[in-house]
Amino acid sequence: MSDTHPVRLNAQVRIVGTGLLGASIGLALRSQGVDVVLADSSPSSVRLAADLGAGRPASATDVPQVIVVCVPPDVTSDVIEAELRAYPSAVVTDVASVKLAPLNQLRERGVDITRYIGSHPLAGRERGGAISARGDLFIGRPWVVCRVEETPPWALALVEDLALDVGAVPIEMTPQAHDQAVGLVSHVPQIVSSLMAKQLEGASDDAVRLAGQGVRDVTRIAASSPELWIQILGANKDSIVGVLENLQKDLQNVTDALRDVDAPGARTIIAEEMSAGNAGVARLPGKHGQNRRFAQIVVLVDDRPGQLAQLLTELGELNINVEDLRLEHAEGAQMGMVEFSVIPEVRDSLLKDLEKRNWRVA
Numbered sequence: 001m002s003d004t005h006p007v008r009l010n011a012q013v014r015i016v017g018t019g020l021l022g023a024s025i026g027l028a029l030r031s032q033g034v035d036v037v038l039a040d041s042s043p044s045s046v047r048l049a050a051d052l053g054a055g056r057p058a059s060a061t062d063v064p065q066v067i068v069v070c071v072p073p074d075v076t077s078d079v080i081e082a083e084l085r086a087y088p089s090a091v092v093t094d095v096a097s098v099k100l101a102p103l104n105q106l107r108e109r110g111v112d113i114t115r116y117i118g119s120h121p122l123a124g125r126e127r128g129g130a131i132s133a134r135g136d137l138f139i140g141r142p143w144v145v146c147r148v149e150e151t152p153p154w155a156l157a158l159v160e161d162l163a164l165d166v167g168a169v170p171i172e173m174t175p176q177a178h179d180q181a182v183g184l185v186s187h188v189p190q191i192v193s194s195l196m197a198k199q200l201e202g203a204s205d206d207a208v209r210l211a212g213q214g215v216r217d218v219t220r221i222a223a224s225s226p227e228l229w230i231q232i233l234g235a236n237k238d239s240i241v242g243v244l245e246n247l248q249k250d251l252q253n254v255t256d257a258l259r260d261v262d263a264p265g266a267r268t269i270i271a272e273e274m275s276a277g278n279a280g281v282a283r284l285p286g287k288h289g290q291n292r293r294f295a296q297i298v299v300l301v302d303d304r305p306g307q308l309a310q311l312l313t314e315l316g317e318l319n320i321n322v323e324d325l326r327l328e329h330a331e332g333a334q335m336g337m338v339e340f341s342v343i344p345e346v347r348d349s350l351l352k353d354l355e356k357r358n359w360r361v362a
């Protein structure tokens with residue numbers, strides 16, 4: 001990667017908080033040859049992150065130019081303040097999932113924030129800790145950078161370089177716009193996912209055995225840590241409550257309509273709610289940020305070595321660009337299901353070609 005994209009940060013980076021985010025940033029920077037030093041209130045967390053290759057333990061002789069604070073939201077502003085004081089020539093950023101609360105806390109304490117720029121990579125995993133870290137976590141993901149009026153351009157450039165060096169796409173936003181946006185696209189979806197998963201808690205084994213991809217998609221992030229999320233949700237309540245109230249109204253509409261589904265207009269209400277959902281999901285950017293939906297094709301493959309490679313080779317021979325791909329195993333069957341996306345224009349001819357080549361298309 002560094003052959004085509006030379007590293008931008010030619011400086012030492014200090015990471016404070018070596019859990020999922022901190023260790024992932026360390027791994028990504030180390031893979032680019034950046035000098036990374038690691039600190040955490042838990043010494044074993046530093047040792048684990050260093051063992052995994054995310055950097056070396058911090059020492060008294062370090063001279064970091066950029067400091068990335070990757071600690072839980074509740075303690076983020078305290079750590080930023082301490083780092084600004086301890087390293088008077090470094091630029092400090094943080095990756096907390098909320099941006100207004102830490103900034104306001106620093107301002108209230110009268111901290112000079114010229115060298116502080118909040119940021120937030122929109123990339124994560126359900127499980128925390130360095131053990132879950134991945135160096136490729138940020139590739140192609142948005143990384144919001146929140147400049148404020150105090151921010152000098154050179155400091156902004158350093159934080160954007162950090163984002164670019166780990167493969168992310170920097171996006172400038174105000175802290176207010178950021179918190180409003182993530183309330184809708186990250187924080188409320190987390191609540192919806194958790195609450196749907198909660199409904200499964202008392203379900204029978206027979207019911208959960210039937211679970212398919214739909215319920216798995218909706219509940220994937222329900223495995224996230226309650227300790228982290230209580231902090232995020234509490235710090236962004238003003239953006240979240242309005243979306244939850246809208247959702248509540250829509251749920252009530254559908255519940256009332258279903259309760260008396262033969263009443264005049266009831267089916268229309270349900271259809272309108274569902275088609276508003278179609279319109280909403282179409283707003284999500286697809287691959288490369290395009291707003292284009294792809295056609296999905298599912299091919300059944302025998303569960304033996306080489307089958308997936310054979311399918312991909314043949315798609316290459318047919319000059320098909322695979323936009324996305326997912327492999328699932330059918331429960332109890334010696335068979336895999338390969339679901340992939342292609343541009344809609346090639347779908348019909350591809351289905352015919354695959355059948356001609358004896359692939360089983362679902």
Ligand SMILES: NC(=O)C1=CN([C@@H]2O[C@H](COP(=O)(O)OP(=O)(O)OC[C@H]3O[C@@H](n4cnc5c(N)ncnc54)[C@H](O)[C@@H]3O)[C@@H](O)[C@H]2O)C=CC1
Pocket residue numbers: 016017018019020021022039040041042045070071072073075076079095096097098120121122123124125126127128129130228232
């Ligand atoms: N988990 C996710 O998917 C994402 C999390 N974030 C944000 O990243 C930050 C870190 O989250 P994770 O890496 O998931 O958490 P984590 O729990 O994996 O790691 C946090 C680390 O911070 C350390 N720590 C706690 N208090 C500290 C202090 N006062 N001084 C030094 N170290 C301290 C802990 O020992 C731990 O190693 C949070 O602010 C979160 O909002 C941002 C994007 C995604």
Ligand SMILES: O=C(O)C(=O)Cc1ccc(O)cc1
Pocket residue numbers: 096097121122123124125126186221
């Ligand atoms: O897994 C996902 O889809 C996420 O949304 C993870 C995530 C969690 C918290 C953040 O602040 C950013 C991203």
